[in-house]
Amino acid sequence: VDETLLAQAQAKLDNKTKPLGSLGTLEEVARRFAAITGDLSPQVGKKVIFTFAGDHGIVEEGVSLFPKEVTPQMVLNFLRGGAGVNVLARHSGAEVRVVDIGVDYDFEPAPGLIIKKIAKGTRNFAKGSAMTREEAVAALEVGIELAAQAKAEGVTMVGTGEMGIGNTSPSSAIIAAFSRCSVREVTHRGTGINDGALEHKIKVIEAGLELNRPDPNDPLDVLAKVGGLEIAGIAGLVLGAAANRLPVVVDGFISTAGALIACEMHPCVREYIFAAHASVEIGHRMMLERIGATPMLDLKLRLGEGTGAALAMGLIDAGLKVLNEMATFAEAGVSEG
């Protein structure tokens, strides 16, 4: 983003009736939002959270607490408005769009559901590549296209979310593949597995990386071999958002795995990302460090779906209102320090 725009936005903030910089993170996000969009008075506009859903072959290794049937069950819950992301998106004034990019279930068309199925889930990466390179590209393109459509429609901010039983395993595999971290350092309890199951999960991910040997210098190789369809969709959304100067709010661990793929492909996209929150999943911090993003919130969340993105969107809107609505020293007749 343009340094001149950043400075102009900060100058506008510095005229507001408050000590310099005293609104901290709100000023940072408002300044960057203005620079991304090229608008020094960015209004609160239409916000959409894209919740990508996909299944995972790795589930057959017993890495998750929940059965894989929960992926389509939760998609139906999203469509009825009863899930966490629905509640929190309503709270922040955002719309939720669910993208079936790889669920092992045939959904009927429904309002709020975008059917872009690339495959009925990934294959088990403990036994081979999760996706073909072509499948990974096709899933990326879904996200890229959704971002372009959102921009064309007048959406002013997008958020990422996901649903996919088993998807902390590919996320841990992705950060382990790119970083020098061991699988153990980046693998956690997902929906709440116990110590024994965690040890097993670590071994499964280690075996998958050993078998597939993804090339960290080829992010598409990492995505295809040990990633997920919803993770690819998110990576595409982040790429598409950056290409369209659309601020993108990235949710927690799994979403950040997608954002990381995008950043490894094109490092400049990191400037368009707002990291919503610090996840309880231990590998999240390493992903954020690699991207160079500081999370806005730390609410001990580990639900995914886009729940953290919904909350962070509310804070970003607050920052935009500070930029637009606060009185200046001159307007208010307040003495400057």
Next chain:
Amino acid sequence: VDETLLAQAQAKLDNKTKPLGSLGTLEEVARRFAAITGDLSPQVGKKVIFTFAGDHGIVEEGVSLFPKEVTPQMVLNFLRGGAGVNVLARHSGAEVRVVDIGVDYDFEPAPGLIIKKIAKGTRNFAKGSAMTREEAVAALEVGIELAAQAKAEGVTMVGTGEMGIGNTSPSSAIIAAFSRCSVREVTHRGTGINDGALEHKIKVIEAGLELNRPDPNDPLDVLAKVGGLEIAGIAGLVLGAAANRLPVVVDGFISTAGALIACEMHPCVREYIFAAHASVEIGHRMMLERIGATPMLDLKLRLGEGTGAALAMGLIDAGLKVLNEMATFAEAGVSEG
């Protein structure tokens, strides 16, 4: 608050379609809100932020970057809706009420202004006691009464805020008086003073404590000798909120000084407090530790006014909606883990 109610609220949260505890802080605040109010389905209701304004004799020692005229100027800014707290309270759906409890200025009556002036500011605590014990009690009573009135009026959550040029100095003095911390460990830059001014501010506060020797076992003595009228009003609001089972969201450093006075008087009031955010002021952490409160947000704020309380109220509302609006596993037909 009642342990049984806390457990009942958590049981309700545990039936929602999400892994156990996966909404972290949102679940904690919702559970405690339910227990405080005795209502397992607490609705989002009327929220009021009380911004107490008062002047400080200590300003004549040159401890602040801004002149004391800024206190009434900012009160007028609040009344016109142009200040940070106005913008953020509107964002969260809260009302701001400004309480003149000790400004050295005669305001005309105005909508949103509550005139309860105890004195035209405190006296300089570097030269003697800031207030008489009677003044401190009268200021506490203002806050206690406002909480009771809010409860009677149907307000469901109150927040604290303040305006008073120079008021980080009494706040640092208060935490130094109660804790074993040195003045240096709890004194910071306020609105943005430089290194030299910070050294001077530390010496002034040290001299004030040396001269007044407030008794840490007598919170009213601490409040009267080195406190402030707006800090006393906030302490009273916290006491009154607890007495009326009204959740109270405490803003940053100065507000927490008031909450600390209340907790030192009656330790059980801490259960009614939601600490909004972690302030940039270094003494804030010691206050929060002493109260036993964990801040919800860390947004590098140091503005006061109630800005952090406004943002935290939005998150608390989000928690209440999770408790009330999310579908259960049974309702959504989702398999439990």
